[in-house]
Amino acid sequence: MPIEMPRGLPFSVDTWTPNSGRKRHHFLTHAHRDHLQGFAANSSYPIYATRITKLLTLRHLPQIEGGLFVEIGVGETTVVSDLEGDFSVTALDANHCPGAVMFLFEGEFGNILHTGDCRLSSDCLKKLPLKYMTMKGSETCLDYLFLDCTFGRCSITIPSKESAIRQVINCIWKHPHAPVVYLACDLLGQEEILIEVSKTFATKIYVDKAKCPECFLSLSLIAPEILSEDASSRFQVCEAFPRLCERARAKLAEARAKVLPEPLFIRPSTQWYARGEDQKSEPRGPRLSEAERDEFGVWHVGFSMHSSRPELEWSLQLLRPRWVISTTPPCRATELEYVKDHCSGAQLATDGPIWRLLGMGTEKPVPSPAAVSCCSISSSALVAAAAWGGGGSDVLQTSVEAVPLTLFGRARMGPSDRSSSGVEAFAAEQAVVSREDEAPLPSPSRVGSPSAYNASLRGLYRSMNVPVPRPLPSLVELLEDSKRARIGL
Ligand SMILES: [Zn+2]
Structure with missing residues (x-):
């Protein structure tokens, strides 16, 4: 959930409110819909974004003029002229979804890193100028860090993206007789899974343009070579919503009735983590090291586009910013040890x-x-x-x-907010993630009141x-x- 920039800054990031409209410069980190809320044809110029973000945005909002955008490449630094002093901005890969970047602003106002939504990894951080990597005891150069703290208070270990993709591939290897492999990967940000599956099995993947338009568009921009037009392909993208479980159950029952090999359904998502809480008969949490099958026959893998709590803490220790501002409500930065100790x-x-x-x-x-x-x-x-x-x-x-x-x-939220269990808190996190990346859980419980x-x-x-x-x-x-x-x- 994007936040407004403070009054002393001449730019906005991912917000399209009347207040933001009064800023002199605008930045869009990526094209997830919650970051485009309020974006209108009369949005103020200029809007800095990567080319992929621009194209995805124009596809979502065809009434927008492409001329509103100024393209900025990943790794590129641009100097922005401003009446209160020029400043520079560098776009850095956010490891979140195609086109997603973090913005590093350097100017009179100080040095500010705005992560947008991100999955912080060492690869992301080592693209920052060296002066931002603090050695033990050395002085920090980063004044303000606007940080995606989606999982700031989640105690569950979230596998890396690479590990999650390996789990998807292993699951496919273990089902060599599945005539069709349905991959519920139609969200912006899950393309990496499809690209790796395509490489590993040396195959193209069918994406129904009408049913999964967003996935088709993003793949045609970043990996058109993996798209197949053959609706009988073994590998197919399917929609995660609505009612994946019912659709899977019906297809599996049909195969069993005809005594045919069963198709394989795999759903990589963050929602799988919250499942352990709902299963009273199976109180243990979900396995996170390998795919797990639910009672409907769908195989689930934990896949996150947002940083885990250890990744957030580790990044903060490396960057040692003076102030941390969470871009994800409510007050999630305060849950982080670094913030408690240093801000x-x-x-x-x-x-x-x-x-x-x-x-x-x-x-x-x-x-x-x-x-x-x-x-x-x-x-x-x-x-x-x-x-x-x-x-x-x-x-x-x-x-x-x-x-x-x-x-x-x-x-x-009040005293009960603090006493909530890690898993309850996690369920609440899911509700936040849901707004952006996925459809809601059946009954996400908001914690505390x-x-x-x-x-x-x-x-x-x-x-x-x-x-x-x-x-x-x-x-x-x-x-x-x-x-x-x-x-x-
Ligand atoms: Zn996002």
Whole structure:
């Protein structure tokens, strides 16, 4: 779920709201639909994106003028002229889906890496300029990291993409008599699986253009050589939704009734992980090292386009950014050990560059360094949150108080949110992933709900994108503080 950039930055990333429209430059990391929400024919120019992202976007939204886009190649650096000072931007592979990139911005505002959606790997990170790789004890060069924290609090080990693809291939090897291999890989971002299967079995793959238009388009852009037009091909892409299980069960029953070898159905997805919770008769979690068959006959493999929690922690240790802002709600960056240990309120110097990023220039929203206590950090957090360019943003965390305090963050869900089990949290993560990459789970349970506070007061705090504090300070007073800071009193 993309977030708005703070007021002090001249560009937007993946957001197409009226607020973002007022920015002078726009960046699109990739063409998943949740990153195109609000994208309209009158979107502001210029929009920087890779060629593949541009083409996929134009296919989704044919009313858009191609001339709105400025193409930027993976690995390429462009200097953007801006009235407040030129800045450079470098596009780096995000290991997420075709055309997906992270953007590294370097300018007066500091050094900012925006990951968009990403599956961070050493290959991705080593494309960054060397100065961003911190040795132990060395000074960091990265001021702000806008990070895809989708699995920031998921304790389950997610196999690497390579491992998941190997599992798909092994599953096919183990079923040599299957007359048809149906691969439920019709989502943008699953093309790698199809390419590797095609290479391994030296075969083309049939994709029904009418049923899987997005998959057909992305493959015709990045690997047209693997596409077959023969509907009787052994390898076929099938839709994961709707009702894959029912379709598979019917085909398998038909083969059994005719005493013929059964076809093979394989579905790589992140949703498989949450399954263990739903199966009361089979309480263990899903196996993650090999494909597993469900009761309908579909073989499942865990495949993720987002970084696992260990990958996030490892990347943070390497980059050691000063601040981490999660682009995925709610407050997921605060779950990461690195953020807990290094992104604290102690960094909130009154003359720190962060105030400029927030569009506050030299105004000092915090009265004096001496006054930086728990209470004033609370105030400054609210001031900062109010200065953010319009809601929906996530988190910088301080650990000054027993109850974590967040800057620019959405409100926490309440005490029960913290006590949720890893698997419950994971199920909730699935709901988020579902919005972007996949159809929803049958019954994803949202974890926790605030109950201790008056509903309208909670709503008010949340509308300011700050946590519901304990005890509640005077909101009126804090709003007044915010107003005074903005008008420079
Ligand atoms: Zn995405």
